[in-house]
Amino acid sequence: MMKITIFSRIKKFAADARKKSKDITLGEFTRSYADERHKEGEKMYEGRCGSILSMLKHLETFGGSNIPLKKVDVETVKQFIDYLRSAHDLHKNMKAPRKLSDSTIHLKVNILKSVLREAVRRGLLDENPFDLLPHSYRVKAQYRERTALTQEELIKLSETPCNTPELKEAFLLSCITGLRKSDILSLSIHDIEKCDDTYYIYKKMKKTQRWLRLPLPEEAHHILSKLHAKNGDTPYFFAHLSPHHLGEHLEVWLEDCCISDKHITFHSGRHTCATLLLTQGTDLYTIMRYLGHQNINTTQRYAHITNQMLSSATHLLNYQLKGLAAC
Template identity: 35%
Template structure:
């Protein structure tokens, strides 16, 4: 049987972090050594190590008492699980409190955390504060789906897009799945409600000729022009272009053909993954003269409505009527690489995609076999009445 104990851990700040240690026994390894099996639950409760004032001592006492209460609940959960006793306490937990807890567990993954946070705002509008897991049923879940589909709006009062509805409902779904796994729900009700299908979004990109036209056309903000073309040649996102520092730009010698080797080593803002990306000599030229290692490469670049407007005007002067955003440069890079013979795995690695299926969307855009198939059928000799 699992044993739970309350423990303290001294932090660098001088405070003590309270946590629960779950001892799950041990197993004997192949080499004969014993490995003890433990899990830990950090309670986010902190004690002042050497309290001086009466207030500090009072707060320590309250936090320690709360930690002991949590420990008692966890020990009861373990006991109930062993003897298959229904846990009535968990069913009384409010849905919104549990969602908040699950959201905070994702704090380190910013993109995912932001989606959980955005979905929470809509859940709070739909779900009354007093609703507990004992109140959650299939009709309640269907009601939230209908709310997202017919009522929910953005800050600008626009209806949610198909992909946004898909994302928000999936966060709600993940919350209920976790609630079932952890014993807050008796039945996995979310399986009985169909979610939203993912809509296929249009990925606007530039052809090779259009990119050349942009390169030849003057932009009112030269810094924006350099940054956009750099993104088109490398495929890195706006967020990573914007924060790129000179310490991340490397000159790594000369290859066998006598060409300089350039690489950027950076941490993706979206995924936190470290990327080692080779770049062309022309891409390096767009960065300009090397500055202090801590300085931003594109100093002065910032996301704004004015910057977006100048990007559109630049495209217009180049004769490009597509709705181009800075992210279109990344799409352009992917499409041009595939069109010029790069394999999809290489493109996926260069773009920093975690899954190959994300990159496959670009392969669909430039499917040459589909283009060829359009002209496979022999041309007909046509005589059509009324057509000149």
């Protein structure tokens, strides 16, 4: 009798779980999808999880989060894309909210596509509406050349005061070490080790979860020493620097430095590091290890040939071929 009762409870529990999964909304499924991709030690609005939750905010503003998952169709997707094309950034306290860029729209659409693909895989949706999407609704990422600062611009920027001093230290550190924003903001005294009079950053990178051991340049060591002395008890160098609105503060600082003809983001610090190493003659394999890349093809995208190098190559070729025209 007891066995029958236990079996009945298990059967009822399974039936309730199936019913609940069928009644789940698009917003609920998206949040659970984000939770499953949250890495240990990572803040909720960082990494892949953060990107999904950011898309979910727009989904809620659009009014699509309460739609039952099983009722999401191609019209839902089309209306959401139309919304994104006219939507503004949802960051709070922005002085002048800006419309979403093509690249941002492309990212959010692709995240929703991944969410719905997972729903199909789990049997919660018969087909992915994106498979039926008309060509006119295909969102393409706007190609933007990876921008970097020249050595002269970097020196000029370092000499220009910034309204957010810790942002200045963080960005310059990224330009010197090539570390990503997520690794800069989580950098602590425990990530620094000393061996044979040389300091190293020894840290697990947040994006790839791979360990990086990087000799610490003298200027970077100077920045970190100054921050550690100022921060007191906290082991984190940038404990008081909020990750929100860094782009806006960086933009103001760049304008104060009269650098406005380039699209510079915090990640441009990483591009700057790779480009400066390349212009100084560092080979791509060494740059690959310096940046913590697994594949040399990734490094080649970062280390684009600068105009200065192209100009130098042209002058060298002209010198070597001088006199050929007269032959």
